[in-house]
Amino acid sequence: MSVKAPALFFAAMLCASPAHAVNARELMTHALQAEGHGDLATAAHDLEELAAAGFDGDAVVYDLGTVYARAERYGEAVWCFERVLRRAPLAWEARQNLQATRVRLARRDAGRSGRAVVEQAVPLRVQVGELVPLGWSVALGVLGQLGVVLAVLRRRRGTSELARVGATVALVLSLCASLASLGLVVARRTLPAESVVLHGGLRLLQSARVDAIPDAPVREGERVVRVARDGMFTRVRTLGGASGWLDGAELGDL
Amino acid sequence: MRHGAHRLRAGVVAAVVLCAPAAARAQMSLQLQADPPEPAAGQPFRVVYTVALRGAADVHAQPLQVPRGLDVLMNPPPPQAPQMIGAGAFFTFRSSVTYVLRAARPGRYVIPGPRAVGNDGHVVVQGPPLTVNVTRTGGTSAQARQAPRDPFDDPFPNLLDPMEPPQPAQAPQRPTGPDVPPEGVLTGVTASAEGFVRVVTDLATPWVGQQVEYRAFVYVPAGEAGCEPLREATLDGFWSESLVEARQQCAARWLPQRVGSWDMTAGMVRRIALFPTHAGRLEIGSLKMGVEYIEGDGFFGRRHRVEMEAPRLVLEAREPPLEGRPPGYVPGTLGPIALRAEIDRAELPVGETATLRVHAQGNGYLGSVTLPAPRAVDGVRVLPGSSHAETDRSVAPLRSEVVNEYRIVADRAGRFTLPALRVPWFDPGTGRYAVGEVVLPVIVATGALRPPEDSEGPDLATQLAPLVREVPLASSPAFFTTALRVWGVLGAVPLAVLGAFAGTALRRALRVRRAAKESTARNDPQSLLAQADAALAGGDGVAALGLAARALERASRASGTSSEAKVAEARAACDGLRFAGAAVASDDVAAAVRAVRAVVEGRS
Structure with missing residues (x-):
């Protein structure tokens, strides 16, 4: 008996087929093929797996958002495009797709409710904070500071009047760049914790309970500010000022 | 015998008070009473409007305001209080009129409280509103059989025995209605002789969504009381609808109750319809009220204020059974629908x-x-x-x-x-x-679906850009994730500049210090003489003499001395001047230094 058990174990180990691991490139190719065949659910699933595995670069998230938008999962699409634009403000295709997704969503809601949809603009402070990524602001700040130092040195050692004027202009520009970068960094660092409502037909709950009394409705794709958390529920405040609790699984954090 | 003594004492008190000057104060009350309390729809019923006045006052009762849905079959003028100047404070005058009303449909009708106004037109007295529950068949209330007292039978009811109200000839019949406290064992209460709040519900284990009626009664050892809510009951886990008017703080009707050996009156202060929103243990929080009442006679009685708190109530809400549940059933949907x-x-x-x-x-x-x-x-x-x-x-x-x-x-x-x-x-x-x-x-x-007017081409506003085919598979680079990294990188250049400034300044200071040290480190006679010259130029003659003496001493130690006399002479000159202290003249010091220099240079 004592000899049989290890023998069976080794036999099983030898006979067992090795686990087949799909690498990221294959998964990406599979997702693109599925999208080409119109199988949007499979494409979205593959891209979600890629993002969950850590390959959440701008291009992958952009593709995922585009697939979501084509599958009419507008809330999740808005969430993906907003994330891409926060990282890369110059991603014009993501900006175009975000705009198109919002228009589609508004038309769908208007068709369902029979009323025009009015979207609230985000506050100016948030717009400034989202203007450039944090890395860009820091780089601008460092360059501005270096410019200030070099301009001061150049101005002290300048022999001609033209060189001194040029150094002064460079000093002023560098100081402006440094202050602007400082403002951008502060605005970015003080951004409120925001999320996007991923699904439609939701209402804010009056308390953090599964059977709580529903209150004001929230739109799919709407940006909300996270105020507090209680277990699986998150207290949010909409741009319109309404507050209430939502299931955390219905929110995508930005 | 005892009754006779009582009457004699009451008569004496009345005579004394009548002889005394009448106080310039009055007490007035307005009251409505339905007969029967729960009439049937379509049947006439009476509403007795009573004015009671103790003392003298120039006020006028206002006509009754009948709500919509009630037909007025008899509409007499409102009762008026008699105008008796100088009337004694112990005489109570009552006047009442009877209205005959009829409700076409069953329901709950609230007749607003009667009001009396003074000469200036302001409302000085307002009675409680009367709630009439009109049923389909009519209630069999005991009060229905008890005819309202005719005020002409006894226009001065308290004249003969003002201290003790007359006892009713027969035991009072039990009233009915939603504001009557339930009989039986006193539950939901912490009883006290000074008064208490009692809360009751009509169901202990309701279904989710089923109505539970929550009622709170105030029991006081007085005819009536005033209430001030201190803390309302919390109703977590319930959908609630108040069944009394929102502005009603206290009871609209007070009913006599006997609690053990205590004679009390009870009034309903809260009536709320509750609907459990989920199954399980649900708690109704405690209700706290401040109650004020007059103990004893209304004129001589003592005013009491008591804070009363009702205990919490616990209900067990039940989920409808899973067995036989049809598909699509939403919990809380109770029928019939x-x-x-x-x-x-x-x-x-x-x-x-x-x-x-x-x-x-x-x-x-x-x-x-x-x-x-x-x-x-x-x-x-x-x-x-x-x-x-x-x-x-x-x-x-x-x-x-x-x-x-x-x-x-x-x-x-x-x-x-x-x-x-x-x-x-x-x-x-x-x-x-x-x-x-x-x-x-x-x-x-x-018809047919009309094409959109602007369908000449694709709608650019909803066009999605294509997917990116050549995707670099990398994670999102995010270095600036903490405040330390952000401010550390931003502060690198200013810190470097500050460091450079500090290093330069430090290096310069060290160089100056080193030069000074080197200049003072030399100790040969020539250097000492140079320092003596510097000290003399600075006005420090004593230091110059000291330095000159040190230079002379070092020179004398050197080998090959030729003139001991010159050395001794110069030393004596220096010592003499040094002993003279601060009073020495600078010219003398200069001469001494010159003598020393001559000796030193002559040898060198």
């Missing part, structure tokens, strides 16, 4: 919208339940619209009507029959499920 559907136009062009309204009537919780929507069929889209609910508080238990609107859009021409709408509900009475059903109207769509 009546369904009705209507459409604004049954025939419509293709692509246009018709509005379908589904009316559902059920219990008071129905407004909080999500009712199922009609199912679409091929060729017709059903889009959700607005929804609103109204609760009827005039019936018990409460009833709600929910109206859900749906937009119906036909995509092609034809005759469409939407499937019947089915709403499962649970009957708490029988403990069984049932299904309400309503047949939806047939829709006829005509």
Whole structure:
């Protein structure tokens, strides 16, 4: 008996087929093929797996958002495009797709409710904070500071009047760049914790309970500010000022 | 015998008070009483409007305000208090008139409290409102058999025995109505002889969504009391509807109650319809009230203020059973439910919208339940619209009507029959499920779908850019994730500049210090003489002499001395001047230094 058990174990180990691991490139190719065949659910699933595995670069998230938008999962699409634009403000295709997704969503809601949809603009402070990524602001700040130092040195050692004027202009520009970068960094660092409502037909709950009394409705794709958390529920405040609790699984954090 | 002594004492007191000057104060009360308290619909009933005045006052009672739904069959002028100047404070004058009313339909009617105004037109007295519950068959109340007292029988009821009210000839009949405290064992209370609050519910284990009536009574050892709510009961886990007027703080009617050996009166202060929103243990928080009443006689009595707190109540809400539950049942949907559907136009062009309204009537919780929507069929889209609910508080238990609107859009021409709408509900009475059903109207769509006017090309506003095919598979670079990294990188350049400035300054300071040290480190006679010259130039003669003496000493130690006399002479000159101290003249010091220099240079 004592000899049989290890023998069976080794036999099983030898006979067992090795686990087949799909690498990221294959998964990406599979997702693109599925999208080409119109199988949007499979494409979205593959891209979600890629993002969950850590390959959440701008291009992958952009593709995922585009697939979501084509599958009419507008809330999740808005969430993906907003994330891409926060990282890369110059991603014009993501900006175009975000705009198109919002228009589609508004038309769908208007068709369902029979009323025009009015979207609230985000506050100016948030717009400034989202203007450039944090890395860009820091780089601008460092360059501005270096410019200030070099301009001061150049101005002290300048022999001609033209060189001194040029150094002064460079000093002023560098100081402006440094202050602007400082403002951008502060605005970015003080951004409120925001999320996007991923699904439609939701209402804010009056308390953090599964059977709580529903209150004001929230739109799919709407940006909300996270105020507090209680277990699986998150207290949010909409741009319109309404507050209430939502299931955390219905929110995508930005 | 004892009764006779009582009368004698009362007569003496009355005589003394009558002899005393009358106080310039009055006490007035207005009261409404229905007879019978629960009349039947369609049958006339009486409302007795009584004015009681103790003392003298120039006030006028206002006519009764009869609410809508009640027909006035007899409408006499309001009762008026007699104008008796100088009347004694112990005489109570009563006057009453009787109105005859009739309600066409059963329900709950509230007659506003009667009011009396002074000469200046301001309201000086207001009585409690009267709630009349009109039933279909009429109540068999004991008060119905007790005819209202005719004021002409005894116009001065307290004249002969003002200190002790006359005892009724027969035991009072028990009143009925929603504001009557339940009989039996006193539960939901912490009893006290000074008064207490009692809370009761009519159900201990309700179903989810079933109405529970919560009532709170104040018991006081006085005829009536005033209330001030200190803390309302918390109602977590319930949908609630107040059944009394929102501005009513205290009881509208006080009823005599006997609690053990205490004679008290009780008044209902809260009446709320509660609907459990989920199953499980639900707690109704404690209610705290400040109650003020007059103990003893209304004129000589003592004013008491007591803070009363009712205990918390716990209910166990039940979920309807899983056994036999029809598919699509929403917890909290209790029946019976009546369904009705209507459409604004049954025939419509293709692509246009018709509005379908589904009316559902059920219990008071129905407004909080999500009712199922009609199912679409091929060729017709059903889009959700607005929804609103109204609760009827005039019936018990409460009833709600929910109206859900749906937009119906036909995509092609034809005759469409939407499937019947089915709403499962649970009957708490029988403990069984049932299904309400309503047949939806047939829709006829005509014409063809009109193409959009601006459909010349694709809608650019909704065009999505294609996917990125060449995707670099990398994680998102995010270095600046902490404040330390951000401010560390931003502060690197300023810190470097500051460091460079600090290093330069430090290096310069060290260089100066080193030069000074090197200049003072040399100790040969020539250097000492140079330092002596510097000290002399600075006005420090003593230091110059000291340095010159040191230079002379070092020079004398050197080998090859030729003139000991010159050395001794120069030393003596220096020592002499040094002993002279600060009073020495600078010219003498300069001469001494010159002598030393001559010796030193002569040897060198």
